[in-house]
Amino acid sequence: MSRLIVVSNRVASTQKGNPAAGGLAIGVLDALKETGGVWFGWSGEITGEAAGQTQAPVIERQGNVTYATVGLSRRDYDQYYRGFSNATLWPTFHYRNDLSRYDRQEYAGYRRVNAMLARQLQALLEPDDIIWVHDYHLLPFAQCLRELGVKNPVGFFLHIPFPAPEVLRSVPPHEELVKAMCSYDVVGFQTEADRQAFVDYVERGHCHGSVDDAGVLHAWSRFLKVAAYPIGIYPDAIAQVAEQYTDRKPVRSLRDGMHGRKLIMSVDRLDYSKGLVERFQAFERLLLNAPDWHGRVSLVQVAPPTRSDVQTYQRIRQTLEGEAGRINGRFAQLNWTPIQYLNRKYERNLLMALFRQAHVGYVTPLRDGMNLVAKEYVAAQNPQDPGVLVLSQFAGAAGQLPGALVVNPFDLAQMAEALERALSMPLAERQARYTDMMALLRENNLSVWRDTFLADLRHVATASSATEKAVRRVDAQMLRSSLER
Numbered sequence: 001m002s003r004l005i006v007v008s009n010r011v012a013s014t015q016k017g018n019p020a021a022g023g024l025a026i027g028v029l030d031a032l033k034e035t036g037g038v039w040f041g042w043s044g045e046i047t048g049e050a051a052g053q054t055q056a057p058v059i060e061r062q063g064n065v066t067y068a069t070v071g072l073s074r075r076d077y078d079q080y081y082r083g084f085s086n087a088t089l090w091p092t093f094h095y096r097n098d099l100s101r102y103d104r105q106e107y108a109g110y111r112r113v114n115a116m117l118a119r120q121l122q123a124l125l126e127p128d129d130i131i132w133v134h135d136y137h138l139l140p141f142a143q144c145l146r147e148l149g150v151k152n153p154v155g156f157f158l159h160i161p162f163p164a165p166e167v168l169r170s171v172p173p174h175e176e177l178v179k180a181m182c183s184y185d186v187v188g189f190q191t192e193a194d195r196q197a198f199v200d201y202v203e204r205g206h207c208h209g210s211v212d213d214a215g216v217l218h219a220w221s222r223f224l225k226v227a228a229y230p231i232g233i234y235p236d237a238i239a240q241v242a243e244q245y246t247d248r249k250p251v252r253s254l255r256d257g258m259h260g261r262k263l264i265m266s267v268d269r270l271d272y273s274k275g276l277v278e279r280f281q282a283f284e285r286l287l288l289n290a291p292d293w294h295g296r297v298s299l300v301q302v303a304p305p306t307r308s309d310v311q312t313y314q315r316i317r318q319t320l321e322g323e324a325g326r327i328n329g330r331f332a333q334l335n336w337t338p339i340q341y342l343n344r345k346y347e348r349n350l351l352m353a354l355f356r357q358a359h360v361g362y363v364t365p366l367r368d369g370m371n372l373v374a375k376e377y378v379a380a381q382n383p384q385d386p387g388v389l390v391l392s393q394f395a396g397a398a399g400q401l402p403g404a405l406v407v408n409p410f411d412l413a414q415m416a417e418a419l420e421r422a423l424s425m426p427l428a429e430r431q432a433r434y435t436d437m438m439a440l441l442r443e444n445n446l447s448v449w450r451d452t453f454l455a456d457l458r459h460v461a462t463a464s465s466a467t468e469k470a471v472r473r474v475d476a477q478m479l480r481s482s483l484e485r
């Protein structure tokens, strides 16, 4: 079988035995180990090179997997990562045009880094490799590879939402970006709605593209497969660690400190897309509406800081600290703090055990590609006494977890009602909801996500090479019909 090449902005550090590495990294790594391959990306280091320049990749081999990482110059980091990726694409793709800025120089830096990374990867490629590129930092990566003459099949998976065309159009080079995405052979989204938004742009925009029933899209003289591949988790592995870690000291401390109170729990990277401010305010609304819950329920919010050198992230941190202080000041009693706001990272297994203690998983992003925390919360529950998931309708996960209490995160009153309902839900109903969701999590686990995507990419590989042999050039029509299955 051909080697797999995974390309992502950061290379997960599982190779160092990092216990904090998430399920996603482990899932991708499993695929790499199966066929052997390379994981290529930014090392996370800032170098003294000139913009657009970097040393050859640092290579580290572990069994049949090679990790190849490069550094970025300060200017490349500022323009590609901090700038266009995280101050333009991230907010816009999460429908926050109000927080998005556009700077031509940053966009030029974004394209320059994509081109530089493509050049670095090209040197590592073998003719039979298939390439799987991840996320919004690398929208033009396949186009850069094609410009270098690379013919290997290249697939792309977008972990975040794809916005409606009207929203996308607020990013000035929107058409260039979508055109660049059409250089991939497979483009995968988290949900059907994201896929549809992409297709809508291509069909109704200026690109005169079209998509057929098999999900083969034709635009700018290219044929590519576009589909939804909702990302999953390994629910049974999570259930197991959540149970194993139940008696660890920090978990016991949390349990003991609750003194029989109910626990509502949230875990998010500290990001404005996660709806933390609205979430705190809805919890405040619960305390206002239902004084009998005073002293009987606490909200624990774990929010490790991320991208703290991007200005909008500094602002959300300040706002949230202010809100937590204000709400606690308003309701706290000598022996009860309503909101425990923990601005730090926890070990992954411990986090799963903490989820198991929580009566309510409170996951209310304003927009989210999928949201793995929602899935992890369900998987971590004790089947005999499961908690209830309160979930935003704007998380991709809402389409996959029908047993959740689904809320609109902009409707504070509705969220407060859902919290109250979750806190009072009878055991039989909790168990029924949990059982349904757990079955779906098993059915659509992380391996299914990965294998379905890679099967489609391999299918393209087979179709292209058969076609090339037959006619000595890629006959788009034949590729198209072979994809219609």
Ligand code: GDG
Residues within 6 Å of the ligand: 020, 021, 022, 023, 024, 159, 160, 231, 267, 268, 269, 302, 304, 344, 345, 346, 347, 348, 349, 351, 368, 369, 370, 371, 372, 373, 374, 376
């Ligand atoms: C992007 C998309 C999509 C959180 N705090 C700690 C910690 N975590 C872990 C969680 C979970 C992961 O980080 C976060 O994943 P999410 O899916 O919730 O969100 P994003 O980071 O925004 O991820 C998202 C995802 O990509 C996958 O495609 O679902 O929509 O935005 O696994 O448990 N892990 C540890 N300590 C923490 O304090 N160890």
